[in-house]
Amino acid sequence: MFYITPDLKSVKDMFKKLYLVLVLGATLACSAKPAKHVNVDGSNNIQPDEKQAIVCKTIATLISKYNYKKVELNDSISSIVYNRYLKMMDESHNYFLASDITDFDKYKTVLDDDVKNGNLSDVFYIFNVYQKRYIDRIKYSLTQLDNDFDFSKNDNFTYNRESLPFVSSETEMNKIWSERVKYDMLNLKLAGTDAAKNKQTLKKRYESLLAQANKLNNQDVFQLFMDAFTEAIDPHTNYFNPANAANFNIEMSRQLEGIGAGLNTENEFIIIKSLTAGGPAEKSKQVNVDDRIVGVAQGADGEFQNVVGWRVENAIALIRGKKGTTVRLELLPKGLSVGSKPKVVELVREKIILKDESAKKEIRTYNENGKTVKIGVISVPAFYLDFNDYKSGNPNYKSTTHDVKLLIDSLKLEGVDGIVMDMRQNGGGSLLEAVDLTGLFIKTGPVVQVRNPNGEVEVDKDEDPSVAYAGPLAILVDRFSASATEIFSGAIQDYGRGIILGSQTYGKGSVQNAIDLDRVIPPSILERAAALVGKDKVTKTTTTGSQSVFGQLNLTIAKFYRITGNSTQHKGVTPDIAFPSVIPLDKYGEDTEPSAMPFDVIEKSAYTKVGDFNAILPQLKKLHDQRMETSPNYKYMLEDIADIKKHQTEKSVTLNEQKLKEQRDQDEKKAFEENNLRRVAMGLPVLKKGQTRPRNEDLDFLKREAGQILTDYISLDNKFTNTTPALRN
Structure with missing residues (x-):
């Protein structure tokens, strides 16, 4: 079966941003027991496992033999992979020190050999240094919250440092992060809240980032590196770990088997954020938006697993399952205190069509x-x-x-x-x-x-x-x-x-084939890998109710052409x-x-x-151009494009309260006025200050x-x- 895989540029960009702040809970999952231990300094020393080594070698072989480009894995490719990997972690040079990069350079031309041999120790070493630097930065940020910042100075915060060199000392890095905390504090101050509340808000935010960082596991690191490796070959050859493979197939089919509820995390709880109309959860009349899931059990008499503090995708893996099977949830309704006894709801999973x-x-x-x-x-x-x-x-x-x-x-x-x-x-x-x-x-x-x-x-x-x-x-x-x-x-x-x-x-213009790696890797190795994962750790999450052990490779195998x-x-x-x-x-x-x-x-x-259409197109273009000459919406769209180009060149922001407030007030006023002018041009009533735009209102000028x-x-x-x-x- 050929797939033209979706262009995941925007999704990948989102993934990369999530990696940069180490908040990976919404996108990546691990079906295996996390391979890590905690260092004396509190950071995680994450280690690869044998299953990942098998996947790495297999993918290297498949790419070498069957990728359309027929790319040889050599030192040149290794250097590209190395640079991509570093960029994915620290694109704006906010974490690594120059000495770290000097240390890593010895790996620049050996990663090709590493992937062919399934050796991931170098890759994980680099990531562990990154995570340590990240945790150090967040901890340092927490120490800055009690500072009395002077917002009358004409300081600037450079948020985009991609074109700047990596800093050489921790003193320089501390200066960058002091400015970042000051900017965070100034943002909250401009929102109108008091200093004490702002400090508490940032304290919770930074502590949440630390908590998310400590939930990272070897699947996260492996997925990140495999993205760097496969995209160095071509932009659309991609590896998906087992959970991501399940999500990819849900995207392809627009349906899944489960209870019909959208989940998210909030304050260590798994929260129900939406219900699918006609799904088991909605039909039960016992599950509501903002309910907190504290436990999940399989079948009518299975033992409950407490999911407080879990990453959302791991909880989803327990809740999804084959159509016709039963799952039980322990729920704390909104407003009920944490110590209250949860209610138990039993649901039979169904096929859910993602109509939206x-x-x-x-x-x-x-x-x-x-x-x-x-x-x-x-x-x-x-x-x-x-x-x-x-x-x-x-x-x-x-x-x-x-x-x-x-x-x-x-x-x-x-x-x-x-x-x-x-x-x-x-x-x-x-x-x-x-x-x-x-x-x-x-x-x-x-x-x-x-x-x-x-x-x-x-x-x-x-x-x-x-x-x-x-x-x-x-x-x-x-x-x-x-x-x-x-x-x-x-x-x-x-x-x-x-x-x-x-x-x-x-x-x-390329074609990808979705390869289930379980069908490629020999059964004896598959059985050994399944044993490494542990039967109690392999969760069934795909639309068919089963999840692979090794994941999926979308391999570029052909090129398509117009007729x-x-x-x-x-x-x-x-x-x-x-x-x-x-x-x-x-x-x-x-x-x-x-x-x-x-x-x-x-x-x-x-x-x-x-x-x-050759005869009629000139007249259609003429009529279109005439409308655009007098169209306010067209004028504003051109201004939006100019603003986007302008902002692309900006790399810093002022930390002067008065200047930043004036700038934002001007931007807000301009946006408000132009939005109302757009509305008038489209025959819609103007909005007053603070008035919310009606739901489902269509302002799509181009359509x-x-x-x-x-x-x-x-x-x-x-x-x-x-x-x-x-x-x-």
């Missing part, structure tokens, strides 16, 4: 020369597929194409005149779904070409002659539209089936009508990734265009403009009749 993360529809109306035009908008967040149901032959398997087909049928019944497919922020997903979704809008024909490392090209075609929708169509994309989205939007553009609107897409022969690699899909990009093109995209593959071209497929462009097309279509037969199929 699936395709959705809406209808927008436009007035065109006195006529009302109805435009349906279908928002598609990803190309998801329940592969297990699909493989088992279930005709009702959950997928993007099935969901969109139902939405199209509904929109047609409601009499829409055109459809906009909103594919912004859609990082991709299943290759099969990209082909099938395209098939909803064309009769038959090739959709994408896939070339393997041997140069062999396979053409994936839509062979279903039925067309779900043959009317006017536009596709809205942005810089984070990637991979499968680029296959779909590229095919729609190449066939002349629809108009592409938005900004240049991400440029991910024109052009790769989307680096260049992405260029819209027919371009919108300015709020997402910085020079910061995000395949062409910003050092290890990305280049753009190239192969022979085109044999296909017949079904439409041609509105996309619908207007399609409305223009519908109005002009009779003047450009050469496009009509094609679009109507």
Whole structure:
């Protein structure tokens, strides 16, 4: 099964930020007993285990033999991995000392040998130094809370030190962190709270960071290093530890098996933050938002495990499970004191459909020369597929194409005149779904070409002659539209089936295969690793109710091309009508990734265009440009883009209270006034100071403009009749 893996750029950035502050509880999990001991200074000396050594060697072999780029693991790659690893931990040079880097440099050219041999001692040594430095910094910050800071001085805090050298002494480091604490304190002071309360707030914040740091385990370190290693090969070859693999598959299928509750942590408690409508927890009427989970037991008579102080993903691993099985929870309702007796709720797990993360529809109306035009908008967040149901032959398997087909049928019944497919922020997903979704809008024909490392090209075609929708169509994309989205939007553009609107897409033109490492590693080794984990420690968390021992490797095995022969690699899909990009093109995209593959071209497929917008596009662009010339929203969007570029160059902030307050007051006033001007421009009432914006209120200017462009097309279509037969199929 081929996957076009989602472009996880934004998610990875979030992960890296979490790593930087060592708050990994919401993203990473460990199915094995943490391998660490506590040093005399209180820091954790985290050690790798045999299971990780096996995974490391296996992945090194798979990458060397089967990765599309055929990269040799050598000293050059080792140096790239080394630099990535350090950057992931300390990008802004706030923790390591220059002497640490000098010490680490001996590992720069040996990490390639380490991964091939499964030797993780060097990697863990570097991380343990990092964690010690981190804990030292937080402890030092706690000692600064009783200082009387002078906010009248014209000091600055440099928060982005990436271009500066690592500091050479602890004295210099203390100065940086004193400034950081001062900045934290100034932020709270400007919020209007008193000094005593601010000190308590920061004390709790820093102590929480220390607590999170002490919950780190060897899976966290291993995942971090494997990210550095695999992304040095190419940006989309990724290793997922067992828990992350389960989460990846939930993302791909948009469903899971569990109780239907969203969890988070708060003051050492696992808190229920949301309930899925129709899920076991909601249907029981005994589980409520803000309930605290203090214990979890399996089955009707299993022993309760106390989960107070647990990382949230470890608690989730206990609560998720196979459909039809029973889980019991000990709950403390909101308002009940900690010492109270918890209530016990018994729930039977079910399959939970993640509707909020699936395709959705809406209808927008436009007035065109006195006529009302109805435009349906279908928002598609990803190309998801329940592969297990699909493989088992279930005709009702959950997928993007099935969901969109139902939405199209509904929109047609409601009499829409055109459809906009909103594919912004859609990082991709299943290759099969990209082909099938395209098939909803064309009769038959090739959709994408896939070339393997041997140069062999396979053409994936839509062979279903039925067309779900043959009317006017536009596709809205942005810089984070990637991979499968680029296959779909590229095919729609190449066939002349629809108009592409938005900004240049991400440029991910590679194919990944999801490899369950349990199926690759010999059974004898698997059994030994399972024994190392311990049967009582292996928690079942995937959608099928089972979790792998070794995790999953998403390996780049092929490159895809449009039916024109052009790769989307680096260049992405260029819209027919371009919108300015709020997402910085020079910061995000395949062409910003050092290890990305280049753009190239192969022979085109044999296909017949079904439409041609060349005659009508100049008029559509003219109408669009005329609107933008007088559009306040367009003006504010350009100002937002300019502000983003300006802030990207900023690396420090003033610690002078008056200056910072004036700056923020000006920014707040400008934002408030511009927000109301935007609202007026979109026909919405202005808000008063302190008034909360109504829920579900739509201020999406670009989506509105996309619908207007399609409305223009519908109005002009009779003047450009050469496009009509094609679009109507």
